[in-house]
Amino acid sequence: MKKLLIFHIIFLFSIFPIFSQKANPVVYNAIKEFEESFPEYSGKVYMTGGNGERTWEKQMEFILSRPGKYPNIQNRFSKCFGKKLPAAPSEMTAEMLSWWEREIMAQAGKPNGFAHVGGKAQDVSVRNLDLSGKQEFSKILQAHNLGIIYEIPPDSYYVSIDRATVFHCYLH
Structure with missing residues (x-):
């Protein structure tokens, strides 16, 4: 049992650099x-x-400053909150900011998502x-x-x- 545990620990540490x-x-x-x-x-x-x-906040600024360039996430925001995107992060509620963080981080590090964030x-x-x-x-x-x-x-x-x-x- 101990040998198996040690093997798993060594294996995880050996592949960790691939993920990071x-x-x-x-x-x-x-x-x-x-x-x-x-x-x-x-x-x-x-x-x-x-x-x-990039931080998720910076990615959000990119999205907000480029209307129409990120249609999927922009449309999901509009659908979720029933309104068009505000022009500036300062116009957003805490709930909206929390939504942006969750949505952007879900796609962080992915080539077809937000690769810079990850x-x-x-x-x-x-x-x-x-x-x-x-x-x-x-x-x-x-x-x-x-x-x-x-x-x-x-x-x-x-x-x-x-x-x-x-x-x-x-x-x-």
């Missing part, structure tokens, strides 16, 4: 590799948005790269097991790589 992995250090290592492999692009890419881990995504500015640099950087990110959504902030997603000014990098 964050995108930020993986992206950092990919940028470092890119700059070492292509010194002509050194200093031309950089992580944006801090450590890549630290599973990191944005990288690529505005200073030419197409060749973007393509080479993209290959390195993918080699680090990162998915990429090409963006032009604040609200153009899934654009072509040549138009992208930001790579939204997420863990698979």
